[in-house]
Each structure stands twice: as C-alpha cells, then as structure tokens.
Amino acid sequence: MAVELMFAKYAPKNLEPKNSIGAKWLRLLDTVDLASVVAGKRTAIKLHLGGNVGFTSIHPFFVRKLVDKIKQAGAAQVFATDGAGAVRSAVDRGYTQEVLGCQIVPVSGTADRYFYTQPVEPPFLSLSEVELAGEIVDAEALIDLSHVKGHGDCGFGGASKNLSMGAVTGRTRGAIHGLEGGLVWDEEKCVNCGACVENCPNGAMSFDKQGKLNVFYHHCKFCQHCVLICPEKAIRMEGGRYKDFQKGMALATTKVLETFQDKNVLYINFLVDVTIFCDCWGMTTPAIVPDIGILAGRDIVAVEQASLDMIRMEDLIPGSLPEGTELGDTGHLFERIHRKDPYVVIDYLEELGNGTRDYVVTEVE
Numbered sequence: 001m002a003v004e005l006m007f008a009k010y011a012p013k014n015l016e017p018k019n020s021i022g023a024k025w026l027r028l029l030d031t032v033d034l035a036s037v038v039a040g041k042r043t044a045i046k047l048h049l050g051g052n053v054g055f056t057s058i059h060p061f062f063v064r065k066l067v068d069k070i071k072q073a074g075a076a077q078v079f080a081t082d083g084a085g086a087v088r089s090a091v092d093r094g095y096t097q098e099v100l101g102c103q104i105v106p107v108s109g110t111a112d113r114y115f116y117t118q119p120v121e122p123p124f125l126s127l128s129e130v131e132l133a134g135e136i137v138d139a140e141a142l143i144d145l146s147h148v149k150g151h152g153d154c155g156f157g158g159a160s161k162n163l164s165m166g167a168v169t170g171r172t173r174g175a176i177h178g179l180e181g182g183l184v185w186d187e188e189k190c191v192n193c194g195a196c197v198e199n200c201p202n203g204a205m206s207f208d209k210q211g212k213l214n215v216f217y218h219h220c221k222f223c224q225h226c227v228l229i230c231p232e233k234a235i236r237m238e239g240g241r242y243k244d245f246q247k248g249m250a251l252a253t254t255k256v257l258e259t260f261q262d263k264n265v266l267y268i269n270f271l272v273d274v275t276i277f278c279d280c281w282g283m284t285t286p287a288i289v290p291d292i293g294i295l296a297g298r299d300i301v302a303v304e305q306a307s308l309d310m311i312r313m314e315d316l317i318p319g320s321l322p323e324g325t326e327l328g329d330t331g332h333l334f335e336r337i338h339r340k341d342p343y344v345v346i347d348y349l350e351e352l353g354n355g356t357r358d359y360v361v362t363e364v365e
C-alpha cells in the first residue's frame with residue numbers, strides 16, 4: 001500500500017507570507033501527528049550542523065520551529081545532535097542552544113567514545129559490527145532531519161546517510177566507507193601541490209621525506225575528498241565498489257532504526273540548497289536545481305525515493321556545476337554527475353525491511 005508523504009512546496013503561489021516556505025513548514029508540522037512520535041519521549045533531532053565555511057545545512061529557523069512544535073507535542077525532552085566536530089563549531093553557522101531552544105549534544109560524546117556495539121549478522125564483507133552513537137540509542141524518539149544533496153561516494157545523501165554516517169562513531173563511518181575500496185596514489189601524475197593533504201578533513205594524509213604520499217588509515221574515513229580535489233587525478237579509489245558502500249550504509253541505517261523498537265521515528269528531508277556535494281565538505285556551492293521544498297513521512301524508504309524522484313535532470317541550473325564537470329548520458333541527475341546510481345541504497349533499505357518505495361505525496365496548502 002502506498003505510504004502518504006506530506007510535502008511543503010518551496011515556491012509560493014503568490015507573495016503573501018502565509019504562502020512562503022517558513023509558514024508552510026509550520027503547517028506541515030501540524031499535519032504529521034508529532035505527538036504520536038514524541039509525546040512523553042526523550043526526543044533526538046539528528047541533523048547535520050555543517051562545517052567550516054559551509055552554510056547550506058538546514059537553516060536554524062526551521063530547527064527552532066521544529067523544537068517548539070516538539071515541545072508543544074509533549075516531548076519529555078528534546079535535543080539536537082551531530083558529530084562532536086560539527087557541534088564544536090556549530091555556533092559559527094548560527095546553531096546555538098539559545099537559537100534552537102534546546103541543547104546541542106555530540107552524538108557519540110566529545111571524544112567519539114560513547115557508543116553501543118551491535119553485531120552485523122551475518123557480517124557483510126569486512127563489516128561485522130557497527131558502533132551506534134550513544135545519544136541516539138538512548139533516545140526514545142527520533143526526528144531524522146536531513147538536508148538532501150549530492151555525494152561523491154554514493155550519489156546522494158539524505159535520511160539514510162544522516163543515520164548511517166551521522167549516528168555512528170568515526171570508526172564505523174570509516175569501516176563503511178572502506179567497503180568501497182582503498183586509495184591509490186599515482187606518483188607520476190602528482191605535481192606535489194599539497195591540496196590533498198591540506199583538504200583532508202581528518203588529517204590522514206602526509207608526504208614523507210622521500211616525497212611519497214602516505215595515508216594513515218587509522219584516521220582516514222574514505223570520504224574521497226582527496227580523490228575529488230586532486231587537480232591531476234593522481235589519487236583514485238581502488239575497487240570503486242560503491243554498491244558495497246551503499247549496502248553498508250543501508251545495514252547501518254537498519255541497525256540504528258532497530259533501536260527504536262516502537263518505530264517512534266519521523267523523517268524530514270529538506271530539498272533546499274541541493275548542492276553537488278555533502279555538507280561535510282565544509283563549504284557551500286551553488287544549488288544545482290531550484291529549491292523544491294520539504295518532504296516528511298514515517299517511512300524512510302518512501303521519503304528517500306520521493307526525494308530523489310523530485311530532483312530532476314531537466315531542472316539542472318545552467319552554470320551551477322563546477323567548471324569541467326562532465327555529465328554522463330543516462331540515469332538520475334546525481335548519477336550523471338557522480339557516476340553512481342543513487343537509488344541503490346533505497347533498494348537495499350527496502351530489501352532489509354525498512355519500508356516501501358510506493359508513495360503518494362499530499363501537498364500542504
């Protein structure tokens with residue numbers, strides 16, 4: 001049976017404030033029966049707080065209004081959460097306790113050591129367990145509040161990536177990324193510009209005294225920033241097993257959701273500022289399609305499917321992609337950009353029993 005998703009369209013039918021996305025957001029939240037998710041519960045809002053000079057994560061206005069509505073719906077407690085690094089610098093991008101109206105806590109502690117280990121049975125390749133972030137496991141209700149955008153490793157990031165990469169420890173994130181393959185450096189092509197070392201978000205790269213590039217795999221999270229930033233294409237990911245990466249993501253997402261036995265989870269996807277890369281790049285680039293709106297529902301598979309379906313090739317904004325980007329001939333817009341089918345993770349999520357791809361969209365007036 002088709003799952004109903006609520007949708008607030010970004011474009012207003014006229015210029016009255018009540019028809020703008022800010023006002024529609026409040027009405028959308030009134031349609032999703034928040035009380036049935038959060039009433040009497042310790043409620044976590046998992047979102048990405050962005051990083052460095054990136055400012056297109058979900059605007060604090062929307063988070064503040066969501067927090068107000070969660071309180072009105074009778075939550076016992078509400079807090080916003082993300083990785084420790086993003087929490088530490090959140091104030092730079094306008095996220096504070098005062099603005100949001102709730103605490104902002106590191107999802108797995110300030111040292112990334114607060115987690116619960118869950119086995120993956122049977123193991124999937126090298127993934128035999130996942131370390132689930134302690135603050136998510138301890139919560140009784142979850143709002144999976146996600147910014148939808150492209151992603152170099154798996155095509156796109158939305159509700160599933162917010163949990164599989166954002167509600168686990170750095171070690172598990174690295175293990176899931178590692179399913180895709182290892183890094184290979186081509187010395188012949190390298191011009192020693194240093195961009196890869198400088199831009200590795202985890203300090204995992206260095207040149208040794210002999211001028212050889214070393215990767216410290218204990219720190220590497222296989223994000224592939226170095227692969228994408230190298231002007232000479234001197235670093236590549238060996239294996240290119242992006243489908244294994246996507247399956248790892250789906251497995252981790254499933255493990256996170258299993259901790260909410262009574263299914264007290266609401267998924268909200270923001271199809272706004274849809275950029276080519278993930279917020280974890282720590283920078284903002286142009287939106288590649290016009291702002292679409294906000295989707296909400298109780299089924300992660302349906303929400304992800306509908307989100308991708310709404311991001312259409314024909315809406316690509318000319319000039320929004322980095323210079324020199326060559327588009328592939330077929331598939332979803334994200335597949336043409338990143339050469340990776342973004343629907344794969346949704347197939348796995350459905351296969352693992354997390355929901356259905358069959359949806360209907362009801363627009364909030």
Ligand code: SF4
Nearest residue numbers: 200220221223224226
């Ligand atoms: S893949 Fe990411 S974490 Fe690993 S070395 Fe490259 S930039 Fe650093």
Ligand code: SF4
Nearest residue numbers: 190191193194196230
């Ligand atoms: S970014 Fe590429 S060219 Fe520059 S130092 Fe790293 S590997 Fe070499």
